[in-house]
Amino acid sequence: MSARALLSMTGDLGVERVAYTELAGRIRVLIADGRIAVGTRLPSERELAVVAGRSRTTIVATYQALRDSGHLVSRRGSGSLASLPHLADVSKRPGRVVDFAGSVPPPVDGLRELIAETTADLPDITTFPGFDLLGNDALREAIADRYTTRGLPTSPDQIIVTTGGQHAIALTAQTLIHRSDTALVESPTYPHAYEAFQRAGARMVATPVTTDGWDIPHLLATIQHTRPTAAYLIPDFHNPTGASMDPQDRIRVARAARAAGTALVIDEAPVDLNIDRPWDDGPFARHAARDAGPDGSGVITLGSLSKSVWSGLRIGWIRADEAVIRRLVQARPAGDLGTPPIEQLIGERVVRRLDDLVIGRRKFLREHRAVLTESLNRRLPQWTTPWPAGGLSMWVQLNRPASSALASICRARGMSLIAGPKFSIDGSLERYLRLPFTSPIADLDAGVQLIADAWEQLDVDAPAPRDHAPTAT
Ligand SMILES: Cc1ncc(COP(=O)(O)O)c(C=O)c1O
Known part of the structure; x- marks a missing residue:
């Protein structure tokens, strides 16, 4: 500096x-x-x-x-x-790290049984080709059927299986973006997504999202004025805010993107994490499919089993127009030569029974959301704690912009925590903190207590409000 x-x-x-x-x-x-x-x-x-x-x-x-x-x-x-003084203070370090960094829930109930069942088919696995850039036919069919059931008719030819959702994002970015193309992302957003677009060479523009949702006029105007090559959005149980985009707004966004020639990249990784949102609008791409011309809908939908079932499966996918799928297959070998067949075998069974499996996941999230909310309201009443209708985390608003300093202290005391600015492309959002409610129940309150103690320590360091904005005049 x-x-x-x-x-x-x-x-x-x-x-x-x-x-x-x-x-x-x-x-x-x-x-x-x-x-x-x-x-x-x-x-x-x-x-x-x-x-x-x-x-x-x-x-x-x-x-x-x-x-x-x-x-x-x-x-x-x-x-x-x-x-920071506390970084050297190891005396407060607990024996075990409390993880508030990743929003990684445990494997869903019923998965073990399903994996055990699958082992009967394992000997047949060698009949699958080893290098398979598209993915196993049966799994692609199961994924396509699920879209069709959700209201978006889909053929397996519109599906490519990827090695997790992150791979789906990176492959899409690498395929769509040429150096200096513009990519639009939300702010805040899932950090590894904007990293993937940045790495592909995109110039980034951002549109704001809060726990109340999108600034739709801003989003529409940004699409219209910057005409981004791609717009990456998480319209269902957005990571990290938990917000969902209104069905009427989806229609407006789909139309604006079509008019600007922008490919909408819709990340549905959290779509099955509905705790108590009273409506379900089906896949976002439905709205674009209605107006689709001969070149297809221009919407690329990404999916993953990580959040709803288990991140250890590393099964994700991309649904797109067939021409886009062909481009993705061509681009894929530079980074990956195919998703492991055993995981795909399990994946097919999981996708066919997804509705049953996610019942347990929703119960887990409902209970954990309640515990984290109660703990935050009790220990940090000066913060604004939202009540997300789904997803895995809360986008908490602090009463002053000190998220990075807080995360530093917490890390020194044995908790992993990611500060708000990590979720923005420009280092803003110091007033926010993402708190996942995926840890074991006992860790949730212990974690909040640790955060509250660290926050109190920060107040001791910076007590005088007049110090916050020193000016020369
Ligand atoms: C919105 C979103 N998309 C994609 C991913 C990537 O998930 P995975 O690669 O485990 O499927 C995540 C992980 O946190 C996410 O939050």
């Missing part, structure tokens, strides 16, 4: 003649709030003194004060790095 960048956050010290204790205090608040990320290299004392127009002695004293309070560590060859 340059001296100029630091001073733009602390205020103009030369004019204000602030004391070194005050300057150290301002920098501490910036680190505690996450606006200076832990690990950032601060400017050298000499550079800061020159640019700030202050004596070297003042700046040396400032840095020493930060070192004394644990907000700065000096490493030979690396300079002075922002830190």
